[in-house]
Amino acid sequence: MEPTFSPRRVARAIGVSESSLKRWADDGRLSVHRTVGGHRRIHRAEALRFVREAGLQVRRPDLLGLPNPSVPTDGSGRAREGGDPAATLYDLLTACHPRGVHAFLLDLYMSGMPVAAICDGPIREAMSRIGELWKCERERGIVVEHRATSALLQGVASLRSVVTHAPQEGLEHRVRPVVLGGSPTGDPYLMPSILTAWVLAEAGFADINLGPETPAEAFVSAIDDHKPAIAWIACSVPDARPSTNDLKDVLKALAPHGGSLVIGGRGFSADPPPPLPRMSFCATMSDIHGFTAALRELDAAPGN
Structure with missing residues (x-):
């Protein structure tokens, strides 16, 4: 409660x-x-x-049951204060400090930074830097990346547990329209869909994250059950990219209630699928935020 x-x-x-x-x-x-x-x-x-x-x-x-933003990165050091947010987050992630990550992300959010900007800026930059470590020290780099991912997942989950977003009138005039999505079969990455869900929640949607390794048939079944205003597919592995027929099946399931499909990730940017009606490619979280804003404006236009 x-x-x-x-x-x-x-x-x-x-x-x-x-x-x-x-x-x-x-x-x-x-x-x-x-x-x-x-x-x-x-x-x-x-x-x-x-x-x-x-x-x-x-x-x-502390009076609101929140962590102090000035938290240690490990047993001896402290998070950088007043410096580059990506560098501070990098310190916290490589130290595997979930509580520190939570506190720092909360500090950024409370400063007024949009969720999409947090994802595209500090989170993307810090995780990209961590992802390069294996090139110098393969075994250690893999361990650091896995621990950093775990810390980020816990930090984001903790932040979402204390921050909810004011309901907005959205698509089809529902207070909190449903959105759902995940990553396709062959894509094991958790983070892209978790961040996408967070961005959409800030935009006023009720999100359902299907997670990684989700077959096209499962997307279609979930769409039939929940009738989302938006479905997303985040693909980070080029070889796991859904076929054009799979994308058409998802769009067909969305059609009866006017839903749209958003795709994104390295798997799509490396080899973009052909354009399809009601499908949009978003390269960044800010693109997703802009897409939802444009969709709401279209829905609010006279005659809709």
């Missing part, structure tokens, strides 16, 4: 007066609910949403 806090505790956490916080709640800028006894309570995710949108800071993360 998501934790809730009193206005006094939230006010102390962000360094403002309790009266200011109550005024913002009365003005409708901050959502609160009341207990059976009539006391005001604020969900943590709602407090974080307000702080981020208002340009404030969480000065006492």
